[in-house]
Amino acid sequence: MSNSTLAPTTRPIWVRLTPVVFVLLWSTGFIGAKFGLPYAEPLTFLMIRLGMVAAVLAVVALVTxxxxxxxxxxxxxIMVAGLLVHGIYLGGVFTGIAHGLPAGVVALIVGLQPLLTAAASGKVLGESVSTRQWLGLTLGLCGVLLVVWESLSVRADFLIGIALCLGALAGITAGTLYQKRFCGGMDLRSGTALQYAATSVVLLALAWNIETMEVDWTGEFVFALMWLGFVLSVGAVFLLFILIRRGAAAEVASLFYLTPPVTAVIAWLMFDERLGALALVGMMVTAAGVALVNNRKRAT
Structure with a gap:
């Protein structure tokens, strides 16, 4: 007991900062999609992105x-977890955005993941979720709803995009649980290379059948490809797997609640998209919810 109470204060600073860096990097995914999707279809874009990173990581794994x-x-x-986390999740998010669904609505749907993960982690992983954590998860959901409330009333003809994002939600939830249960000993270099390679092959088959696979290699597309490929698919995903390995699934999943608010801040800085008072309140509620979920004091 004494070791567990001392652990949070004796952990290295880089370990304590890992969730913050992860949220910042993960939140740029929607920004990268906004830059890249006008120049390539979603599955083609993802296939190029993941195939490129798989080749680089395979070389790194062999050299090291x-x-x-x-x-x-x-x-x-490892490949099943990769198909869930990268194929279904990213495929659903990118195709949802390509169908015209606003990024805020996409963030809201995917932001429901912590509730699903918390509900399933008890049965799947044998993890207990305390009353305090359930309160935090509920607060986080309320905060996300406040942040993207205005986006929900923009248009009403996004049923296909919503269905795709619900599939993405199922993929990232199942992938988080599957990775935690079956891939705990996976080496991040070789394992992630294997995941990306398997997923890129599946995406190639899908894109070959349902897309034109035409790409306009503009500077914006190359930038988005490099950013999403290496900063997101390597940096952020490595951090995600480290967090999954170190923490309980419900605690890791609660970090996704912070993605819509942080994305909104980045969009404001980059595209001058203004934040309303409701969004600011939602951000504070979300932060309070995440703090409750990740509070490791005695659960009752």
Whole structure:
């Protein structure tokens, strides 16, 4: 007991800052999509992005002598987690945005993940979620609703985009739980390369059948590709897997509540999209909810 109470104060500063950096990086995903999607169809964009990163990580894994899965079942678990986290989640988000769904609505739908993860983590992972944490999860949801409330009333013809984002929500929720349960010993270099390679092959098959696969290689597209490929698909995803490995699933998932507010701030700084009073209140409510979920004091 004494070790667990001392752990939060004795952890290195980089460990304590990891959730903050993760939220900042993850929140730029919508910005990168805004830059890149006008120049390539969503599945083609993702296929190029993940295939490129898979090749780079495979070289890194070989050069650094990273261990690869020794059994086929371990490799299969890693690829399944990758298809859920990268294929279904990113595919749903990108195609939802490509169908005209506002980024705020996409963030809201995906932001429901913590409630689903918390509800499932008890049965799937045997983790307990305290009353304090349930209160925090509920506050986080209320904060997200406040932040994107105005976006919900913009248009009413986004049923396809909403369905795609609901699929993305299911993918990231299932992927978080699956990664926590079956891929705890995965080496980040070789394992992530394997995940991206498997997902890019599936995306190639889908894009070949339902998209033109035409790309306009503008400076904006190349920038978005490099940013999403290496800053998001390497930096942010590595941090996500580190957080999943170190923390309870419900606590890690609660960080996704911070994505819509942080995305709104970045959009304000980059595109002069103004924040209303309701959004600011929502951000504070969300921050309070995340603090409750991640409070490790005695659960009752």
């Amino acid at each position: 002598a990273a261990p690869w899965p020794s059994r086929w079942i371990d490799a299969a678990h």
